[in-house]
Amino acid sequence: MSFNRQLKHEIEQGESKTLEFKRELPKGEQLSKTLVAFANTSGGKLIIGVDDQRRIVGIQGDEFELMDQVASIVHAQCLPTLLPSIYLETIKQKTLLVVQVHRGSQLPYFLKSKGRDDGTYVRIGASNRPASLDMIHELERQRLNQSFDEQASWEVELKQLDLTPLYNAFTQQGKTLDEQRLQSLKLVKQEHDQLRPTHGLLILLGHYEHVEIKCARFKGDNMAVFLDKKEYRGDLFQQLSQAEIFIKNHLHLRAEILGLQRTDTYEIPIPAIREALINAVVHRDYSNFGRDIKLGIYDDCVNIVSPGGLPNGITLEEALQGRSEIRNKVVARVFRELGYIEQWGSGMARIRQLCQEAKTPKPVFKEIGDSFDIEFLRDQSLQGTVEEKAGGAIGGAIGGAIENLTTAQQSVLAVIQANPSYPYRKIAEELNINPSAVQKHLEKLKELGVIERVGGTRGYWQVKI
Incomplete structure (x- = not known):
């Protein structure tokens, strides 16, 4: 041209x-x-x-x-x-x-x-x-080529922080996280002869109030009527697991017969949704303390909105072509280290590819004001089917049960999904609740058929949704 x-x-x-x-x-x-x-x-x-x-x-x-x-x-x-x-x-x-x-x-x-x-x-x-x-x-x-999350925070002492979620995330990947590693990842910073936590560390641990994902299921195609509403805080890894469960609870399943086997898949590919959630968490603007990530599920779409628009002057066209600009260098580096990010600039392309492979509508990416918006269109042909039950279980047996889970039970389920080998005491430690309460939640989840213990004491939890 x-x-x-x-x-x-x-x-x-x-x-x-x-x-x-x-x-x-x-x-x-x-x-x-x-x-x-x-x-x-x-x-x-x-x-x-x-x-x-x-x-x-x-x-x-x-x-x-x-x-x-x-x-x-x-x-x-x-x-x-x-x-x-x-x-x-x-x-x-x-x-x-x-x-x-x-x-x-x-x-x-x-x-x-x-x-x-x-x-x-x-x-x-x-x-x-x-x-x-x-x-x-x-x-x-x-x-100055610096990011907000690289700067030291003076709000809290390092010794006051519980780093367990971060240590666990690294341990699950067979990696260690000692003081030297904390410094090299810029999770801590030497300031006036003492180690200070950076904003990045506090963000990863969910220390700030605005570090949360607000999820809602609305009736119809607007926000007039709530059908379900959850607000997830805590460390970023837990937030991602809980937000993914929330989405699964409100998506339909489509059934396909392959030979003699019936295969059920979600109407929107879960790996694409997971990638979109990771993008929102890694690239949002954390320096704006008045806003958070919002996830809305409507009859016609799933919408994920993160504050801050595209980072550092990048345009939507450039982002779609694979150009990468990192707003949160500490958060992005940790997510890359833990395998959540494969390569820089691949997120949008991967989301589109996953939807294309699943033969679902193309996702819509938009920069609206100073927010970034990802919209997944839903399959209208599945409205009103038995797969409409929350959780998408066949016949609605499991789905109906999940719809009635308490917030605490969903939190236990989120930890199990992220850490299948955790015993109940470790789950209690992760959620900072009483071990006997965790045992009761686990028994209820097993009774509902949501989870199953495989291999006894030294085994693992299998999530059946």
């Missing part, structure tokens, strides 16, 4: 995170706000000579004088210094003035007249928004 045709195609697509139209040269600080926002986000083009309806009207007056005006405005109003590409393009015999800015390396960029705190703008969707102080700090970290 020629450059001219490419620009025409971009105009036809409309304004976006990286594209804005103006009929004529903006007055005041409008032009500078847009260019500053582009430089702080993903870069972009301001095209002068196109109206709000995407009609190409062309620029009026002397083209070269307009180019000089743009250069003067940018020099006079923007800090640090921006060096945009300013050039002319002709489409449909109309001349357009294009001002292109790449993502800058001297973040944050701001308006001189307002200063850094009030004059920093970012691009959210197709609009320019003033950056909050948290956003400005994040831009500064990006300039």
